[in-house]
Amino acid sequence: MKVYKALTIAGSDSGGGAGIQADLKTFQMLDVYGMSAITAITAQNTLGVHGIYDIPLEGIERQLESVLSDLGADAVKTGMLSQPEVIELVAGSMRKWGLSKLVVDPVMIAKGGASLLAASAQQALRDKLLPLAAVVTPNIPEAEVLTGLKISSLDDMKKAATVLVREYGAGAAVVKGGHRSGEPIDVIYDGESHHLLQGVRYETRHTHGTGCTFSAAICAELAKGLPLLEAAHTAKRFITLAIREELGIGAGHGPTNHWAYAREQAAERVLDKKE
Numbered sequence: 317m318k319v320y321k322a323l324t325i326a327g328s329d330s331g332g333g334a335g336i337q338a339d340l341k342t343f344q345m346l347d348v349y350g351m352s353a354i355t356a357i358t359a360q361n362t363l364g365v366h367g368i369y370d371i372p373l374e375g376i377e378r379q380l381e382s383v384l385s386d387l388g389a390d391a392v393k394t395g396m397l398s399q400p401e402v403i404e405l406v407a408g409s410m411r412k413w414g415l416s417k418l419v420v421d422p423v424m425i426a427k428g429g430a431s432l433l434a435a436s437a438q439q440a441l442r443d444k445l446l447p448l449a450a451v452v453t454p455n456i457p458e459a460e461v462l463t464g465l466k467i468s469s470l471d472d473m474k475k476a477a478t479v480l481v482r483e484y485g486a487g488a489a490v491v492k493g494g495h496r497s498g499e500p501i502d503v504i505y506d507g508e509s510h511h512l513l514q515g516v517r518y519e520t521r522h523t524h525g526t527g528c529t530f531s532a533a534i535c536a537e538l539a540k541g542l543p544l545l546e547a548a549h550t551a552k553r554f555i556t557l558a559i560r561e562e563l564g565i566g567a568g569h570g571p572t573n574h575w576a577y578a579r580e581q582a583a584e585r586v587l588d589k590k591e
Contacts (some may be wrong), residue, residue, distance in 0.1 A: 321389050327358055330358060333398060452489050478505050558572035
């Protein structure tokens, strides 16, 4: 049995809806063995972030060395990298271990509004990490910060995705459209063409961790060796179901349902057997 492995380098969410916890749940549901290097510990729940405690650089470096020197990784994703020194450390590790399947989720602001990326780290993200990324997955506000463009239309999303690839060196870009009104359409630019990921909007407050989960699903599928477009389509289906089949827990922005995709797949297999 082939074991596919994915490493997430991100912050810990004590509420379990985003960050390391969301990534590992997503990997597991997509049949990928998950590993982690924690960059920060957050005290948070569905009502917001109540504390952020950065892990010392040495601690992050030892986590990365421990995992990559022994287990290795078929694909890697990054989430909360709050300081430029952390970004430089991660970039150096990617180069040292020759890891090309890197998914960069440029986490900047938590669902409740707390800033998760220091202003000084934004340039380091552009200069150090984007050129190493197989794909970068910003939402519209994050894409605006990274590119300096104002994004209000689908064409603007296409321009931003193009800039992230052609000017900043990412292998591909997925600009997520959830912050626009109407259906949540995402734009993919793979260096040659633009592609659209169609979605369905569900009215719910339980959307905490959607970005983490989406990028983790892409990472898991890339770890299996699937091409980007196929990985992105699976990730879109995964997060759409996770939002639709809400858990309904917490008094604020509740987590998505990481069981939903696997349960639908199982139900479809049952139907196929009956037919």
